[in-house]
Amino acid sequence: MKKVYVIGTGMTKFGKLDQSGRELAIQAAKEAIQESGIASRDIESTYVSNAFGIGENQLHIGPIINSALGIPEVPSLSIESACSGGSAAFNQAYIALSSGYYKVALVVGYEKLSMNKTPENTRYFAMASDHWYEGINGVTFPGLYALMASAHMHLYGTTEEMLGSVSIKNHRNGTFNPKAHLQKAIDMETYLKSPIVASPLKLYDSCPFSDGASALVLANEDFNFEGQERIEVLSSARAGSRATIQDREELTGIPGAQIATQKALKAAGIELKDISFAEVHDCFTIAELMALEDIGFFRKGEAGKATLEGQTAFDGKIPINSSGGLKAKGHPISATGIAQIVEIHDQMLYKVDPHRQVSNPSIGLTHNVGATGGSVSINIFRRSR
Numbered sequence: 001m002k003k004v005y006v007i008g009t010g011m012t013k014f015g016k017l018d019q020s021g022r023e024l025a026i027q028a029a030k031e032a033i034q035e036s037g038i039a040s041r042d043i044e045s046t047y048v049s050n051a052f053g054i055g056e057n058q059l060h061i062g063p064i065i066n067s068a069l070g071i072p073e074v075p076s077l078s079i080e081s082a083c084s085g086g087s088a089a090f091n092q093a094y095i096a097l098s099s100g101y102y103k104v105a106l107v108v109g110y111e112k113l114s115m116n117k118t119p120e121n122t123r124y125f126a127m128a129s130d131h132w133y134e135g136i137n138g139v140t141f142p143g144l145y146a147l148m149a150s151a152h153m154h155l156y157g158t159t160e161e162m163l164g165s166v167s168i169k170n171h172r173n174g175t176f177n178p179k180a181h182l183q184k185a186i187d188m189e190t191y192l193k194s195p196i197v198a199s200p201l202k203l204y205d206s207c208p209f210s211d212g213a214s215a216l217v218l219a220n221e222d223f224n225f226e227g228q229e230r231i232e233v234l235s236s237a238r239a240g241s242r243a244t245i246q247d248r249e250e251l252t253g254i255p256g257a258q259i260a261t262q263k264a265l266k267a268a269g270i271e272l273k274d275i276s277f278a279e280v281h282d283c284f285t286i287a288e289l290m291a292l293e294d295i296g297f298f299r300k301g302e303a304g305k306a307t308l309e310g311q312t313a314f315d316g317k318i319p320i321n322s323s324g325g326l327k328a329k330g331h332p333i334s335a336t337g338i339a340q341i342v343e344i345h346d347q348m349l350y351k352v353d354p355h356r357q358v359s360n361p362s363i364g365l366t367h368n369v370g371a372t373g374g375s376v377s378i379n380i381f382r383r384s385r
């Protein structure tokens with residue numbers, strides 16, 4: 001297998017934005033190409049993720065992005081994998097580059113949601129659940145994660161304050177990320193008093209609906225590097241779980257995340273203790289606690305207490321979601337998995353605000369979940385030497 005590097009990153013601000021989805025995608029792609037220092041014509045393939053382009057009457061956006069970049073002849077692949085689409089696109093590019101099929105690839109993820117109101121977006125998102133068992137019966141994503149939160153609270157004594165400590169930490173980190181959707185610190189009182197969305201989950205347990213785009217330029221070791229700042233991809237693994245949560249043996253974790261983590265660690269040739277920081281999929285606060293336990297940073301039922309103690313703060317034992325996470329940075333579905341990698345890259349190159357810079361960004365992990373875990377991606381990165 002050939003070594004693969006991230007050599008350029010691009011990311012728009014996340015939030016309720018004026019631009020169209022295609023404008024956002026093209027902006028992020030151009031930024032990544034500019035940062036990488038390559039010429040657009042060096043790109044051999046483009047991997048684009050988007051889930052809700054239908055809302056803008058636009059599917060098959062790859063050729064549109066490539067045309068805007070002046071490379072209409074370059075092939076593109078459109079990828080949808082619910083909330084993990086960005087990292088699924090990254091994984092496809094990684095496979096092509098590590099096998100030596102291509103030397104340079106562009107990965108783009110984008111979403112435009114703000115033209116819809118919350119009820120419409122909630123209904124669209126529910127289409128990523130199992131329609132005939134879940135969606136058709138009125139289950140929404142806040143509802144599905146609320147079931148998991150209830151089970152975790154019941155079995156492990158996880159408290160509202162523990163969930164709140166995830167939100168407070170991520171909102172705090174988001175205030176130091178100029179691209180975050182919600183740049184507002186909150187305290188426990190604000191968290192506890194916030195309105196219920198799907199009991200026990202409240203407003204401040206939930207990520208917002210965001211517009212945004214992110215992009216990466218990847219190159220393998222055969223590329224003629226000219227001093228590009230880069231980070232190495234140590235591994236990229238994906239796994240699945242039973243689509244319908246009623247079919248799972250437990251509700252308090254995501255089997256695909258556990259499997260993908262083991263695959264990623266093995267492929268990277270490292271142990272979990274070597275990971276120094278991570279970006280995980282906190283679509284709801286309970287999802288961050290389950291991620292920490294599925295990956296294995298904490299034993300089952302202990303992530304809440306650890307978060308309350310500050311162990312996952314940017315200056316804690318294992319910094320988690322220094323970007324603000326999906327909770328505060330925002331969650332433009334298909335841009336999310338790629339934006340997590342942008343954060344790992346920027347942390348490793350000391351490009352972030354010192355108030356959220358982790359002290360030892362040597363090996364970083366991203367954890368990105370599609371729906372309730374039907375698809376999961378785990379990627380591991382190392383500062384390039």
Ligand SMILES: CC(C)(COP(=O)(O)OP(=O)(O)OC[C@H]1O[C@@H](n2cnc3c(N)ncnc32)[C@H](O)[C@@H]1OP(=O)(O)O)[C@@H](O)C(=O)NCCC(=O)NCCS
Nearest residue numbers: 083118122125141142182197203204206207208209283371
């Ligand atoms: C939480 C939620 C119900 C709030 O929706 P809403 O009440 O319609 O909120 P609006 O979009 O009208 O925004 C109202 C205000 O709340 C803020 N807000 C919206 N969502 C927020 C969130 N998740 N956290 C904190 N503040 C939020 C907005 O910024 C806005 O503030 P402003 O008035 O100061 O501008 C909605 O964001 C939601 O359903 N989130 C979950 C998304 C989801 O399921 N994603 C898939 C994950 S698998």
